[in-house]
Amino acid sequence: MKQLARRIARNTLLQLTRWVTFWDRRETGEALALVRILLPIVIVWDLLEVLRLGLVAPLWAPMDEGGIGPATYAEPVSVFYQWFGASTGNAWWLFALALVSALCLSIGFFSRSSALILLFAYSQLAALSPDADRGVDTLMRNVMIVLAFSKAGATLSIDTYRKHRRWLSDELVPAWPRYLVIAQLVLLYFFAGMLKQASNWSYSSGYSALWLVMEKPHFVKHELPRAWVLPLYPLFQAGTLSTVIWERSAILLPILLWLRSTTARPGKLRAFVNRARLLEVWVSTGVFFHLSLALFLALGAFPWGCLALYPALANPGTWRRWARGARAH
Numbered sequence: 001m002k003q004l005a006r007r008i009a010r011n012t013l014l015q016l017t018r019w020v021t022f023w024d025r026r027e028t029g030e031a032l033a034l035v036r037i038l039l040p041i042v043i044v045w046d047l048l049e050v051l052r053l054g055l056v057a058p059l060w061a062p063m064d065e066g067g068i069g070p071a072t073y074a075e076p077v078s079v080f081y082q083w084f085g086a087s088t089g090n091a092w093w094l095f096a097l098a099l100v101s102a103l104c105l106s107i108g109f110f111s112r113s114s115a116l117i118l119l120f121a122y123s124q125l126a127a128l129s130p131d132a133d134r135g136v137d138t139l140m141r142n143v144m145i146v147l148a149f150s151k152a153g154a155t156l157s158i159d160t161y162r163k164h165r166r167w168l169s170d171e172l173v174p175a176w177p178r179y180l181v182i183a184q185l186v187l188l189y190f191f192a193g194m195l196k197q198a199s200n201w202s203y204s205s206g207y208s209a210l211w212l213v214m215e216k217p218h219f220v221k222h223e224l225p226r227a228w229v230l231p232l233y234p235l236f237q238a239g240t241l242s243t244v245i246w247e248r249s250a251i252l253l254p255i256l257l258w259l260r261s262t263t264a265r266p267g268k269l270r271a272f273v274n275r276a277r278l279l280e281v282w283v284s285t286g287v288f289f290h291l292s293l294a295l296f297l298a299l300g301a302f303p304w305g306c307l308a309l310y311p312a313l314a315n316p317g318t319w320r321r322w323a324r325g326a327r328a329h
Contacts, residue, residue, distance in 0.1 A: 023179075026172035029154040030319040033108070034311035035181055036152035039140060040106040040118065042308050046301040047099050056095050060128045062086040069129035078127040091128070097121040105147070108157020115148035136305040142184055143309065150177035181312040182257070186250050188306070189286075193247025200240075207240040213297065221298050246285050253313075256282060261315065283313055 050056060061067035062081070065088045071077040076086040084090050098121035104114035122141055126133040151173040153159040160169045199205040200212055211233060213219050256279040259270045273279070287310065290303035311319070 023174075023176045025175040027175045027178075028170065028316040028320065029151060029173040030156065030168075031311050031314055031316045032147075032150060032152045032173065032178050032181070033154070033156040034319070035143070035178075035309055036108065036111065036115075036147055037106050037156065038308035038311065039143060039147075039305070040102040042301050042304045043102045043118070043122070043140060044099060044106070045304070047095065047102070049300075051095075057088050057091060059132050060091040060095065060125055061088040062091075067091070067129070068131070071128050078124045080121075080124040081128070094121055094124055094128075098125060108153040108159050111153025111157055111159055112148055115144055115152070119144040119148060134300070134302070136300070136302040139184060139188060140301075140305050143181055146177045146180045146184075150174065152177065178312045181309050182253065185306070185309055185313075186253050189247045189250035193244055193250070196244055196247070201244055207237040210240045210243070211236040219297050219299075221296060242285070243289065246282070246289065249282065253282065257313070283310065286310065 050059065058066065058068055060069060062071040062073060062076070063069065064073050064086070067088075069077070071081055071086050073086050076082045078094075080094050081090060084093070098118060101114045101118035101121060105111060105118055119141060122137070122144070126137060126141075151171070154171045154173045155169040156167055161167055163169075196209070198209070200209040201207070214229065214236065217223055256273060259273045260279050262270065263274055287307065290307050293299055294303040
């Protein structure tokens with residue numbers, strides 16, 4: 001009985017040690033830095049589009065002054081309005097705070113502080129107009145939390161240049177923030193795929209979902225004559241089926257990444273997965289999927305916000321090898 005207890009204790013300690021080692025792993029920071037650069041650029045573009053359309057006051061001013069959100073003078077809703085008062089002027093200040101902090105985060109100027117300020121400002125905008133808050137906004141705020149508590153500014157940033165007088169740093173950073181960004185992608189895609197239960201995503205309705213979307217003028221960017229598009233119906237069916245398979249297969253992404261990072265170990269499954277380049281196939285499909293959405297459908301920041309997280313899928317050493325190869329040419 002004592003030997004069994006000792007064996008259980010040893011195995012438990014071993015598993016805990018492996019778990020701590022996994023989360024405490026260190027790596028160079030290029031992958032996370034690219035997410036830090038790209039994600040705020042998407043936010044900046046999205047906010048500037050709101051500005052171009054003249055929607056800052058309609059979206060975020062209090063109802064008493066013509067806004068569509070829930071805030072009023074008597075019930076300010078957001079912490080920002082509680083502190084500074086509910087007014088159109090303060091809606092503009094909050095908008096400016098989000099825009100400036102996103103720019104600062106992208107260039108890596110006081111990266112952690114900028115991420116926290118952007119997280120605050122962006123969440124306050126969501127509180128002021130919840131009907132205008134989208135799933136991609138929630139995704140980007142989740143990642144902003146990770147960036148705020150990481151060393152995303154350890155390289156490719158003004159912070160790095162001020163500290164080392166060069167843009168690229170060899171400083172090793174914790175890998176767990178990159179793992180959490182990957183986890184965000186896995187959860188996003190897998191549950192999006194599992195929620196596609198309507199018949200038009202299945203054989204019973206002929207995999208017609210994408211075709212039906214293209215039939216709705218308020219979704220498509222460029223409405224084409226039906227006679228041009230109709231011969232492509234089988235391609236839309238294939239795209240519908242492929243979308244469901246690809247999204248649901250995201251649950252396997254951590255396994256593909258692990259098999260790629262342990263190529264030196266033996267195993268037929270590992271050898272097959274890496275030889276077939278299944279990880280590259282999955283990532284390339286995702287890039288094609290989002291670029292297609294951006295090209296054909298009016299989905300705003302969604303495709304770009306997702307693609308901004310893709311640098312986290314590559315091992316930081318990969319980015320360095322690509323950079324050296326580009327300089328060599």
